[in-house]
Amino acid sequence: MHSFTEENYLKAIYKLQETNGEVVATSALAQVMGVHAPSVTDMLKRMGQKKLVSYQKSKGVKLTEKGKQVAIGIVRNHRLWEVFLVEKLGYRWDEVHDIAEQLEHIQGEELINKLDAYLGFPEADPHGDPIPNAKGVLPKLKSVLLSSLKEGDQATFTGVSDHSTSFLHYLDKAGIALGDTLKVKSIEQYDQTYTLTLKGKKEVTVSLKVANSILVS
Amino acid sequence: MHSFTEENYLKAIYKLQETNGEVVATSALAQVMGVHAPSVTDMLKRMGQKKLVSYQKSKGVKLTEKGKQVAIGIVRNHRLWEVFLVEKLGYRWDEVHDIAEQLEHIQGEELINKLDAYLGFPEADPHGDPIPNAKGVLPKLKSVLLSSLKEGDQATFTGVSDHSTSFLHYLDKAGIALGDTLKVKSIEQYDQTYTLTLKGKKEVTVSLKVANSILVS
DNA sequence: TAATATATTTAGGTTCGTCTAATTTAAAAT
DNA sequence: ATTTTAAATTAGACGAACCTAAATATATTA
Numbered sequence: 001m002h003s004f005t006e007e008n009y010l011k012a013i014y015k016l017q018e019t020n021g022e023v024v025a026t027s028a029l030a031q032v033m034g035v036h037a038p039s040v041t042d043m044l045k046r047m048g049q050k051k052l053v054s055y056q057k058s059k060g061v062k063l064t065e066k067g068k069q070v071a072i073g074i075v076r077n078h079r080l081w082e083v084f085l086v087e088k089l090g091y092r093w094d095e096v097h098d099i100a101e102q103l104e105h106i107q108g109e110e111l112i113n114k115l116d117a118y119l120g121f122p123e124a125d126p127h128g129d130p131i132p133n134a135k136g137v138l139p140k141l142k143s144v145l146l147s148s149l150k151e152g153d154q155a156t157f158t159g160v161s162d163h164s165t166s167f168l169h170y171l172d173k174a175g176i177a178l179g180d181t182l183k184v185k186s187i188e189q190y191d192q193t194y195t196l197t198l199k200g201k202k203e204v205t206v207s208l209k210v211a212n213s214i215l216v217s
Numbered sequence: 218m219h220s221f222t223e224e225n226y227l228k229a230i231y232k233l234q235e236t237n238g239e240v241v242a243t244s245a246l247a248q249v250m251g252v253h254a255p256s257v258t259d260m261l262k263r264m265g266q267k268k269l270v271s272y273q274k275s276k277g278v279k280l281t282e283k284g285k286q287v288a289i290g291i292v293r294n295h296r297l298w299e300v301f302l303v304e305k306l307g308y309r310w311d312e313v314h315d316i317a318e319q320l321e322h323i324q325g326e327e328l329i330n331k332l333d334a335y336l337g338f339p340e341a342d343p344h345g346d347p348i349p350n351a352k353g354v355l356p357k358l359k360s361v362l363l364s365s366l367k368e369g370d371q372a373t374f375t376g377v378s379d380h381s382t383s384f385l386h387y388l389d390k391a392g393i394a395l396g397d398t399l400k401v402k403s404i405e406q407y408d409q410t411y412t413l414t415l416k417g418k419k420e421v422t423v424s425l426k427v428a429n430s431i432l433v434s
Numbered sequence: 435t436a437a438t439a440t441a442t443t444t445a446g447g448t449t450c451g452t453c454t455a456a457t458t459t460a461a462a463a464t
Numbered sequence: 465a466t467t468t469t470a471a472a473t474t475a476g477a478c479g480a481a482c483c484t485a486a487a488t489a490t491a492t493t494a
Contacts, residue, residue: 003451026472039452041473058459058472089331099328106319114306220481256482258443275442
């Protein structure tokens with residue numbers, strides 16, 4: 001029975017707040033963490049004491065400023081370690097998540113800043129997700145969904161919104177890689193598929209689901 | 218109240234076995250870990266169940282083969298991460314211990330082997346301690362204490378037997394660094410001090426205590 | 435060998451993060 | 465507005481790693 005720390009909860013709350021709005025429900029948290037609701041209630045009480053979250057019973061939970069800073073720090077760690085794993089150790093982008101999940105909890109401000117410098121202060125991780133800087137500020141990567149493009153539009157593949165291994169594998173197999181220039185050759189209205197021209201050479205046809213998971217700018 | 222895992226105990230037992238012989242006493246373990254004896258008894262029982270140690274009450278404890286392999290793995294991780302911190306991130310040798318103490322518990326065979334390759338399969342960490350290879354074999358660095366040299370002898374500084382920050386600082390301040398060629402210019406019998414010539418230039422006088430903490434070959 | 439001193443274990447308690455089962459609170463539907 | 469359903473909390477328990485105080489076992493010394 002795998003046990004979670006405050007940091008794990010902070011990160012999960014942070015991610016839920018990003019996608020589902022300011023206030024997070026006990027059940028939502030329980031669901032994403034794979035834990036039962038009473039465990040969450042317990043933990044939230046403890047974290048409330050420590051002023052990491054503001055928690056009022058049966059009213060959901062929000063990160064305090066303090067909690068948010070910790071959460072962003074973990075996201076920063078995670079993404080920098082992912083860059084390290086891919087750039088320096090030669091991992092593929094679909095392999096690094098679990099290892100980074102461990103490395104993100106290594107403590108030490110100086111360490112992560114040195115790592116950041118060593119990696120050349122990257123702005124995005126191998127999936128195109130923005131990396132908060134040492135002050136906790138996220139660079140705004142103004143990207144849009146591939147599905148928002150029109151026929152003839154051209155853009156650079158900058159990130160994914162679906163981080164699942166299966167999707168990453170799919171992209172690899174289709175020969176679509178981060179940094180590629182994608183041109184929308186045609187959009188088939190009836191079955192909502194996109195035919196893309198890659199780097200002026202290859203052509204691939206992808207579903208709307210895929211077009212909705214690819215970020216470009 | 219800082220809490221330890223099985224891995225922490227395994228490493229501590231391993232180190233005690235190396236220096237104090239095969240069988241380790243409850244109290245010795247309690248002492249080095251900074252924990253009270255009953256906590257150790259408890260933990261040893263649990264670890265005995267899992268066949269990580271062979272434990273018979275009031276008779277001390279020994280690592281099993283399984284436990285030894287895990288312990289060596291941790292030592293390998295620790296020393297490789299130390300090399301990383303010094304070689305890649307630019308830390309000094311006296312700063313890396315605590316961070317490596319965290320990093321040594323990151324799980325994943327593949328990760329550590331990739332790191333090993335990335336670092337060029339080093340044989341020793343920044344303090345001159347041998348790094349076990351992927352099979353758990355320690356390279357034998359046949360080094361001796363500086364204090365075993367005679368007047369006129371010359372050797373290379375390959376490691377330290379005292380890893381304390383204060384000693385490492387002392388060496389830095391004295392301008393003695395790993396890899397240096399040391400020549401014993403003279404030994405003062407009465408107060409047991411060694412006057413060393415460094416790289417044919419500088420001269421330093423050190424106490425017997427220091428000469429006993431420096432490894433050369 | 436007996437007495438003392440030291441090391442170790444047992445007994446019983448705490449905190450943390452989990453669980454299930456039962457209860458209460460809040461939201462949705464009639 | 466009442467009933468029904470769903471969400472959240474409380475109650476009570478467990479395992480892991482810790483603690484203190486008391487009891488036992490081992491070693492040392494007289």
